[in-house]
Amino acid sequence: MTDRADPAAPEEPAAPGAPAEEALTVASAVAGTSTTEAVAAANPLRDPRDKRLPRVAGPCVMVLFGVTGDLAKRKLLPAIYDLGNRGLLPPGFSLVGFARRDWKDQDFAQLTYEAVKAHARTPFREEVWKQLREGIHFVPGEFSDDGAFDALAMALAEIDETRGTGGNYAFYLSVPPKFFPVVVEQLKRTGLSDAPEGSWRRVVIEKPFGHDLKSAHELNEITTSAFPESSIFRIDHYLGKETVQNIMALRFANNLYEPIWNRSFVDHVQITMAEDIGIGGRAGYYDGIGAARDVIQNHLLQLLALVAMEDPTSFEAASLRREKEKVLKAVRLPANLALNTARGQYAAGWQGGEKVVGYLQEEGISPDSTTETYAAIKLEIANRRWAGVPFYLRTGKRLGRRVTEVAVVFQRAPHLPFSADDTEILGQNALVIRVQPDEGITVRFGSKVPGTAMEVRDVSMDFAYGESFLESSPEAYERLLLDVMIGDPPLFPHQREVELSWKILDPIEEFWATQGQPEPYESGSWGPTSADAMMARDGRVWRRL
Numbered sequence: 372m373t374d375r376a377d378p379a380a381p382e383e384p385a386a387p388g389a390p391a392e393e394a395l396t397v398a399s400a401v402a403g404t405s406t407t408e409a410v411a412a413a414n415p416l417r418d419p420r421d422k423r424l425p426r427v428a429g430p431c432v433m434v435l436f437g438v439t440g441d442l443a444k445r446k447l448l449p450a451i452y453d454l455g456n457r458g459l460l461p462p463g464f465s466l467v468g469f470a471r472r473d474w475k476d477q478d479f480a481q482l483t484y485e486a487v488k489a490h491a492r493t494p495f496r497e498e499v500w501k502q503l504r505e506g507i508h509f510v511p512g513e514f515s516d517d518g519a520f521d522a523l524a525m526a527l528a529e530i531d532e533t534r535g536t537g538g539n540y541a542f543y544l545s546v547p548p549k550f551f552p553v554v555v556e557q558l559k560r561t562g563l564s565d566a567p568e569g570s571w572r573r574v575v576i577e578k579p580f581g582h583d584l585k586s587a588h589e590l591n592e593i594t595t596s597a598f599p600e601s602s603i604f605r606i607d608h609y610l611g612k613e614t615v616q617n618i619m620a621l622r623f624a625n626n627l628y629e630p631i632w633n634r635s636f637v638d639h640v641q642i643t644m645a646e647d648i649g650i651g652g653r654a655g656y657y658d659g660i661g662a663a664r665d666v667i668q669n670h671l672l673q674l675l676a677l678v679a680m681e682d683p684t685s686f687e688a689a690s691l692r693r694e695k696e697k698v699l700k701a702v703r704l705p706a707n708l709a710l711n712t713a714r715g716q717y718a719a720g721w722q723g724g725e726k727v728v729g730y731l732q733e734e735g736i737s738p739d740s741t742t743e744t745y746a747a748i749k750l751e752i753a754n755r756r757w758a759g760v761p762f763y764l765r766t767g768k769r770l771g772r773r774v775t776e777v778a779v780v781f782q783r784a785p786h787l788p789f790s791a792d793d794t795e796i797l798g799q800n801a802l803v804i805r806v807q808p809d810e811g812i813t814v815r816f817g818s819k820v821p822g823t824a825m826e827v828r829d830v831s832m833d834f835a836y837g838e839s840f841l842e843s844s845p846e847a848y849e850r851l852l853l854d855v856m857i858g859d860p861p862l863f864p865h866q867r868e869v870e871l872s873w874k875i876l877d878p879i880e881e882f883w884a885t886q887g888q889p890e891p892y893e894s895g896s897w898g899p900t901s902a903d904a905m906m907a908r909d910g911r912v913w914r915r916l
């Protein structure tokens with residue numbers, strides 16, 4: 372489908388085939404030049420007709436709250452290193468960790484080093500690390516401790532002096548949701564949320580943004596009382612995934628799919644996010660939240676919006692968000708939630724050759740918890756394009772394998788001029804966007820089986836990122852952290868999208884709250900039987916993954 376990547380593409384400004392990342396890092400270390408100039412200078416093969424500037428961050432400090440959490444260690448700290456390794460961070464870039472630990476700078480540097488070594492996408496290079504290390508600082512304290520935030524303000528002022536970061540700060544709240552308002556209030560109290568003339572202050576809030584419509588609204592009130600809307604970045608890391616952004620390229624850069632992307636041709640859509648892991652050490656976060664609030668309200672509804680929306684007039688935040696909002700507004704819940712939703716909770720079983728415990732036996736989970744670890748829901752979209760086409764969303768932990776995909780399943784051909792025997796095993800055409808792993812796209816269609824008969828059966832045509840592009844895809848957080856530092860918001864949902872998504876989910880959560888214990892399913896299986904029954908009632912089946 373796609374040919375080799377364009378070497379002059381704006382986000383990969385170094386020469387093709389050359390150690391691009393090395394060139395960029397060295398460039399950004401050149402003192403006295405702006406990063407943009409340095410990047411351009413480091414790439415003599417850059418096409419001079421290409422007026423697009425590489426997307427690199429200007430001088431700034433990233434302040435990370437919750438540095439000892441899983442997300443920071445596995446994703447955020449490695450992503451920062453990877454950005455540095457790709458030359459996309461400015462020379463004076465500084466990273467400040469804030470946590471309830473009696474630590475010094477070197478302890479946080481050690482944690483960062485270990486996280487980078489274990490989880491960075493790009494190779495470890497001593498000179499990149501040294502450069503990053505010079506800007507690492509730590510401020511100890513509780514979120515409720517005024518003194519700690521005063522110390523943070525002083526530390527930031529000093530960093531501005533010594534590293535030329537110009538008062539530009541991004542505050543990343545990778546903390547349990549109950550602390551979002553506390554930290555925002557502190558940033559407001561200390562004046563850290565107010566950007567002096569010529570500088571910027573931005574806040575990044577992890578999902579879930581609220582736990583229902585009302586709380587999302589309240590959190591927004593607090594956040595907007597401290598930061599202007601344009602400085603609030605509500606993160607949904609799925610939007611940073613290459614394969615998710617590619618949904619827009621697939622639909623709107625081609626003429627092949629859009630004519631059939633509607634109720635006249637599409638039978639239904641299945642959006643699946645299956646995980647093989649359990650809740651790990653996240654009992655405190657997950658219990659009481661559950662699968663639907665954890666990922667349907669955000670990741671899966673965002674996928675639905677991208678698959679179902681009309682084409683935006685541009686990819687600027689306002690246009691893109693407007694189209695997503697229109698779709699989310701048009702989503703309708705089925706009248707009978709008992710028959711058209713399913714939820715489950717993993718029981719003990721086998722996963723990857725190991726015996727694993729059930730959810731209720733996980734450390735930190737109360738033995739009568741009714742939190743679901745699997746959720747499936749059927750939605751419709753009340754507009755001209757999609758009326759009558761069901762969208763089935765499912766997600767679960769401890770399922771058979773890790774896979775996220777969007778499958779657009781087409782109606783059967785209106786007439787088959789073959790004998791019934793010859794098409795007995797022919798399925799429905801499908802276009803499957805493989806979000807992860809094995810990133811790519813598959814088209815499934817019927818083909819003649821070689822031989823003397825006219826037997827037709829399903830075959831597939833594959834596009835795989837690994838085969839078509841030389842570069843490996845950046846991690847979602849690399850893209851999103853860079854966007855925050857640049858101040859580029861299209862890949863961050865607006866408050867209106869967040870609230871529309873809660874409007875969809877709230878009635879389901881309210882209904883489930885009256886239903887007692889979710890149906891148990893064996894770890895390593897494909898979820899509760901009620902989810903299969905829900906599809907069977909519609910004469911359909913979940914795709915086998």
Ligand code: BG6
Nearest residue numbers: 578608646648665666670775807
């Ligand atoms: C997070 C959820 O948003 O996404 C986790 O809170 C989930 O429960 C994770 O495991 C999955 O992310 P990814 O990128 O591995 O699909």
